[in-house]
C-alpha cells in the first residue's frame with residue numbers, strides 16, 4: 001500500500017513542477033493583442049458552449065462577449081486548474097487518444113490565461129466565428145448522426161422531491177416493440193428536460209429476456225455519459241421480449257417535479273443483419289468486495305487519511321476495450337486501469353487522477369488506441385480514497401467512511417466497455433492493428 005505521506009509528497013512535487021512549467025510558458029506567450037472575437041470565442045465554441053448555453057447544464061451561458069466578460073477571471077482559474085471543461089484523465093500516463101476528448105490543450109489554456117491577463121479585450125466583432133446552432137436540451141443528441149431512434153423505452157413517472165437525501169427508483173416495465181431479435185447499434189439515455197438533466201445522477205436500463213436470467217444492459221447513464229455507439233460491425237444482441245429493470249438514482253437539487261420520466265432511445269442494425277462482433281456493452285469490474293467477500297467489506301477509511309484498494313480480474317478470453325468509466329464517490333480521487341500481460345509486462349491503460357463524483361465521464365478510446373488484450377491478461381484497478389481536508393470534495397474529513405450507496409459513503413468499481421473475442425478474431429484484430437500502425441509510421 002502506498003504510504004499516505006508518499007502520496008502527498010509526490011502530489012506536492014507535481015504541483016510545484018507544474019507551476020514552474022506553466023508560469024514559464026505563460027510568460028513566453030504573453031501577448032497583448034489577444035481578443036475575444038478572434039482568439040477566445042472559437043475555443044469557447046468548441047469546448048464550452050455545449051454546456052454553457054441558455055438551455056445547457058452549465059450554470060451560465062458563455063456564448064457572447066457580454067456573457068463571458070464578467071466570468072473572465074474565474075474562467076482563467078477553472079481552466080488553468082483543469083477543473084473546466086470536465087475531463088479527469090491524467091494526461092501524463094496511459095492512452096491519450098479519445099473520441100470524446102473534451103480537454104483544452106496546453107496552448108488553449110495558456111491563450112485563455114494570457115487573454116484574461118491582458119484585459120480580456122473584445123476585439124473586432126467582424127472576427128467572430130459564425131454563431132453555433134445549439135440543439136435543444138430535449139432533443140436526442142445522436143439524432144444528428146443517426147436520425148430518430150428506432151425504439152424509445154420509458155421509465156414509469158416518479159415524483160422528485162425538492163430537498164433531501166439520495167433517492168432510488170427501480171420500476172420494472174415490459175419490453176415491447178420488437179417482433180424479432182435485433183442487434184443494437186447505439187443507445188442514448190435521456191432524462192427529462194430541464195429537471196431530469198439536473199436531478200438524475202445516474203441510471204441503468206437493463207433488459208431481462210423472457211424466461212432467462214441473463215442481463216442485456218441496454219443503457220447506462222451518468223452525468224457526462226449519455227450515449228453509446230458501437231463501432232460498425234459490433235452490436236449487442238437484443239431479444240424481442242422481456243422486461244426492463246430500471247435503476248434510477250435521483251439526487252435532489254432544490255427543485256421539485258411530479259411525474260419525471262426517463263427515456264432511452266435505441267438504434268438497431270437493419271433487420272436480419274448480424275454484425276461480426278457481439279458486445280456486452282459496459283461490464284462492471286469491482287475494486288471493492290472481491291473474491292467472495294461481502295460487497296465493499298474492504299472499504300474502511302479512517303478520518304483524515306487515505307486508503308488504497310486494488311481489484312484484479314483475469315480475462316478468460318481475448319478482448320478489445322472501447323471505454324473506461326470509473327465510479328467512486330466523494331472521497332475517491334484516483335482510479336487507474338492497468339493491464340498485466342501474460343508475459344508479465346505491465347502497462348497503465350488509463351488513469352483518472354482528478355475524479356469528481358458530480359461527473360461520470362465515459363472515456364471513449366479512439367479506434368486505433370483501443371486496448372487489445374490476449375487471454376489471461378490481468379486487468380488491475382487501483383483506487384485511492386482521500387479522506388483528508390486536502391480533498392476539496394470531502395464533506396467531512398473527521399468521519400469514518402465505509403461502503404454504501406449514498407454519495408457520502410464509498411464504493412469503487414469501473415464500467416468498462418468491452419467486447420470479448422475468440423482467438424481467431426483476436427489474431428485478425430492484431431494483424432489489422434499492426435497494419436494501421438505501419439501505415440501511420442510510413443505517413
Ligand code: HEC
Pocket residue numbers: 044047048049050051052057058059071074075078079084085086102104358
Ligand atoms: C460537459 C459540460 C460542461 C462543459 C463542456 C464545460 N462546462 Fe463549465 N460547468 C459545467 C457545470 C455543470 C458547472 C457547474 C458545476 C461544476 O462546477 O461542476 C460548470 C462550472 C463552470 C465554472 C464555474 C462557475 C461558477 O460560478 O462557479 C466556470 C468558470 C466554467 N464552468 C467555465 C467553463 C469553460 C471556460 C469551459 C470550456 C473551456 C467549460 N466550462 C466547459 C459544465 C460544463
